[in-house]
Amino acid sequence: MILGKTILELKELLNTKKISREEVFSFFEKRIKKYNPALNAYLTVQDRMGNAAQEGPLSGVPLAIKDNFCTKGVRTTASSNVLNDFIPPYESTVTSKLKRAGYELLGKTNMDAWAHGSSTETSDFGPTKNPWDTARSPGGSSGGTAAAVSAYLAPGGIGSETAGSIRQPAAWSGIVGLKPTYGRVSRYGVIAMGSSFDCPGPMTLSVSDAAYLLGIIAGNDRFDGTSSPSPVGEYMKDMKEKRTFTIGIPADYFEGLEPGTEKRLREAIAVFKKSGHKVKSISLLSPKYSISDYTILQRAEVSSNLARFDGIRYGNPRTQFGSEAKRRIMLGTYTLSYGYYDAFYKKAQKVRTLIINDFKRAFKEVDAIVAPTTPVTALKLGEFEKYPFFGEMMDVMNEPGAMAGIPAINLPVGLDSNNLPVGMQIMGNYFDEGSILNLAYQFEQETELMGVIKRGVSNLK
Amino acid sequence: MEKKYTPVIGLEVHVELKTKSKMFCQCDANYFGAKxxxxxxxxxxxxxxxxxxxxxxxIEWMQRVGKALNxxxxxxxxxxxxxxxxPDLPKGYQISQYDEPFAVKGKVTVKNPYVKGEAKSFRITRVHMEEDTAKLSHEGSNTLVDFNRSSVPLVEIVTEPDFSSAEDVKMFLEELQVIIRYLGVSDADMEKGSMRLEPNISVMKTGLGTLPPYKVEVKNINSFRFVKEAIEYEVKRQIVLLEKGETPKQETRGYDDVKxxxxxxxxxxxxxxxxxxxxPDIPPFAFDEKYRRDIENSLPELPPAKMERFEKELKVKEVDAFILTRDLGTADYFEKACKALKAEKIEPQSVANIIINKRLLTSLKLEDFVSKAKGLLAAKKTDTALLEKNIAEVIKQNPQVVADVKGGKQSAIMFLVGQVMKMMKGQADAKTVIQTLKEKL
Incomplete structure (x- = not known):
């Protein structure tokens, strides 16, 4: 009865007393015990309930939380040996809000160490396996949450994205992943990667669940000076009011796609047309420009953010950093060095402004932009070692939006010839999560394409 | 030897603000004496x-400091x-300000009657805001870290190299302390560490006109007592090197107040x-004109203006006006007392005398101050019979002094006056005593 139920469906079963909270928790606990050794989606598993701060709309609903969210009293590692024994004395704003809403914590999920990567292979605790094919990566950095939700080791979870870390693993694992506008959701208590990019967001089995969780975790936070006072929408209600959109299709995002991915994208676009939306091609700066620009800015912020792990506190020396973190620290330190700042960081900020203006211009013409989430479907584990900028290449479609700070959602739009999920993203204007959720919800209602999610749940039996 | 050389000194002064909470969190910023x-x-x-x-x-308080320094x-x-x-920096970086500080380009003019010569001006390069670090203490081979001070708001004031002597530095620093205390934003106490001085010192051949090619930063000057001493030592050290034909090394030096x-x-x-x-964690700031005007308007009357007003409007002597304006509480009290005593036809200068010379406490309730001041200023009633008796006694006991006075050594009379006053237990008017004494001689 529980297998495959979305958060909202579970809530309904709980509310009508068809199942008890204990049954739900023990269902997932058993499933995690059974499948997690093969998947390595969770690093820390909770064996009992009692996480909720009070009764609330999520009472009895258990979730998976990425291991870069500080959870008071529960080990939080960011998948790095540097923090292998760190038990935070405080709670992140996102998980505080979830606690006040009554959620139960199932466990903390694996990720690329410090969120550096797109495959979970930089984790110091071993990679997570993709439930669709355990020889493949679930994507990353929020690969643990993606795999946990995809394999139904949780009915939903929380990830974080700097540039692609929610959307790309959602695409590779065949689930819904929402990256909100920068500032929509508080970063307080999320171990920082690129501070000017980082966005926490929901990873779920349905668009409704994503909208529901966003409504709980979003909002201005006095502990995060970069969180926005922009009012939080009534996503659940507004989503169901059918609106007609002008959808932009940027040609440059369709270059170099795998045929299977392109085919599914074209089908999905046809669905939009059929539903009465206006679809037009638009020109956006080629996503390839974002790679070098994003790399410079993100590495600079990384080198600074990781400076606090100086070996004096947390029990482990800097030698415990993995090679990807070390590479990023070195590159970032170099670009911020005296005499190089203007040539790299400052210049990159100017390019970032161009990218922001490019999206602002586009959103004067269209309400939403549709593009593939990734150029390829899930790759085999080990591929990333062949490419020093693996993460950037896998996230090329996600970086421009992340640079600009706009919201975007990944939807699974069918399978390719390898039976692997294909992801499509809908990008929206600043703080207009309402529109992309509305369009995504319509897509979910009108197509069978998202049946991918249900099939994913039954991958492991 | 020193005349051949002129010291060139610029300052970095750190002032810890006494806000209720810390700079970037809500912890209590008052860590002094806390566990x-x-x-x-x-x-x-x-x-x-x-x-x-x-x-x-x-930030507002820091901007007021900036504005007070013009x-x-x-x-x-x-x-x-x-x-x-x-180890005292838990993030691996300090949040500070680099190329866009909250305040730039100021000037402090100091007119100190205790220092000979004209009023002196010192240019302020910038004033910026940052966070304090944690405090380290060393116990044997262990170093302990106390994070109570971590992230307490710290204002950094940077001056141009406008100082040519340790006296100038001390004078400026005292003025700065007075200004900051006027604003009520910090205790600016060097001994407690809420005001810290780091001078950059170099020495040039007098009249050369170009700045020396090096500078030495001196840290750990933890008390007003050592400001002059540390700077003078460093200047001398550099001159010795220059005399030997060497250029002092550009470096950071510490001051050892024991050695x-x-x-x-x-x-x-x-x-x-x-x-x-x-x-990236803190969005940039934009301050509109109204905000900046409000900062300016929030400033109290500052010591130089107050001193000038006391001199010009209240006709108080310069040195007294200076003393009275060193502390805002004293200055305010003085003005209130002047007002209250005006009805008694007592001039502000007399009130100043009572505070400065007679040391009548400005912590007294104003009405008590007024009545005591009136008492002090009223001519003393003298018991004439007792006075004459005592004078006779003094003349009898000091024949040699009396002879000196009579022999023309007028100044010796003051000794006799003193003796008489002693016997009168102060209950006599000095003028009357002198008058009567002269008559009796």
Whole structure:
């Protein structure tokens, strides 16, 4: 009865007393015990309930939380040996809000160490396996949450994205992943990667669940000076009011796609047309420009953010950093060095402004932009070692939006010839999560394409 | 020897603000005497995921300091990260300001009647806001870290190299302390560490006109007592080197207040690259004209203006006006007392005398002060019979002095007056005593 139920469906079963909270928790606990050794989606598993701060709309609903969210009293590692024994004395704003809403914590999920990567292979605790094919990566950095939700080791979870870390693993694992506008959701208590990019967001089995969780975790936070006072929408209600959109299709995002991915994208676009939306091609700066620009800015912020792990506190020396973190620290330190700042960081900020203006211009013409989430479907584990900028290449479609700070959602739009999920993203204007959720919800209602999610749940039996 | 050389000194002064909460978190900023690591939270401990949120009051107070030093308050500003690795810095960087400080280009003019010559002006390069570091203490081979001080708001005042002597520095620093205390934003107490001085010292051949090609920063001057001493020592040390034909090394030196010398801490070769960049956790600031005007209007009348007013309007002597304006409480009390005593036809200068020379406490209730002041100023009633008796006694006991006076040594009479006053137990008017004494002689 529980297998495959979305958060909202579970809530309904709980509310009508068809199942008890204990049954739900023990269902997932058993499933995690059974499948997690093969998947390595969770690093820390909770064996009992009692996480909720009070009764609330999520009472009895258990979730998976990425291991870069500080959870008071529960080990939080960011998948790095540097923090292998760190038990935070405080709670992140996102998980505080979830606690006040009554959620139960199932466990903390694996990720690329410090969120550096797109495959979970930089984790110091071993990679997570993709439930669709355990020889493949679930994507990353929020690969643990993606795999946990995809394999139904949780009915939903929380990830974080700097540039692609929610959307790309959602695409590779065949689930819904929402990256909100920068500032929509508080970063307080999320171990920082690129501070000017980082966005926490929901990873779920349905668009409704994503909208529901966003409504709980979003909002201005006095502990995060970069969180926005922009009012939080009534996503659940507004989503169901059918609106007609002008959808932009940027040609440059369709270059170099795998045929299977392109085919599914074209089908999905046809669905939009059929539903009465206006679809037009638009020109956006080629996503390839974002790679070098994003790399410079993100590495600079990384080198600074990781400076606090100086070996004096947390029990482990800097030698415990993995090679990807070390590479990023070195590159970032170099670009911020005296005499190089203007040539790299400052210049990159100017390019970032161009990218922001490019999206602002586009959103004067269209309400939403549709593009593939990734150029390829899930790759085999080990591929990333062949490419020093693996993460950037896998996230090329996600970086421009992340640079600009706009919201975007990944939807699974069918399978390719390898039976692997294909992801499509809908990008929206600043703080207009309402529109992309509305369009995504319509897509979910009108197509069978998202049946991918249900099939994913039954991958492991 | 010193005339051949002129010291060139610029200052960096740190002032800790006494805001209720810290610069980037809500911890109690008043750490003095508190048990170590009790005023801490994830933010000031630099925990993973913790974020700084700037204290608006601290910024406002800092801008008032800037304005009081005649700086321009900048319309656009931001915080930057200054990276260096040290156990007292939990984030691996200090949140500070690099190229867009909150206040720039000011000037402080000091008119100190105790220092000979004209009023002196010193240019302020910039005033910026940053966070204090944790406090290290060493016990044997262990170093302990107390994060109570971590992230307490700190104002840094940077001057141009406008100082040519230790006296100038001391005079400026005293004036700065008075101004800051007027604003009520800090105790500016060097002994407690809420005001810290780091002079940059070099020495040039007098009249050369170009700045020397090096400078030496001196740290750890932890008391007003040592300001002059440390600077004078360092100037002398450099002159000795220059005399030998050497150029002093560009370096950071510490002051050892036991040995009373400066010692090398860090040379130029180890100079830090702080890798400044805008802190992405704190959005940049824009201050509109109204905000900046309000900052200016919020300033109290500052010591130089007050001193001038006391001199010109209240006709108080310069040195007394200076003394009375060293402390805002005293100055205000003085003005209130003047008002209250005006009805009694008592001039402000007399009130000043009572406070400064007679040491009548300004902590008294005003009405008590007024009545005591009137008492002090009223001519004393003298018991004439007792006076005459005592004078006779004194003349009898001091034949030699009496002879001296009679022999023309007029000044000796004061000794006799003193003796009489002693016997009168002060209950006599000095003029009457002198008068009567002269008659009796």
């Amino acid at each position: 170590p690591n009790t005023h801490v939270c994830p933010v000031c401990m630099g925990m993973p995921g913790a974020l700084p949120v700037p204290n608006k009051t601290a 700086c321009t308050i900048t319309a656009n500003s931001k915080f930057d990260r200054k990276h260096y690795s040290y 009373r010398i400066t010692y090398s801490q860090r040379s130029k070769e180890d100079a830090q690259d702080y890798r400044y960049f805008p802190d």
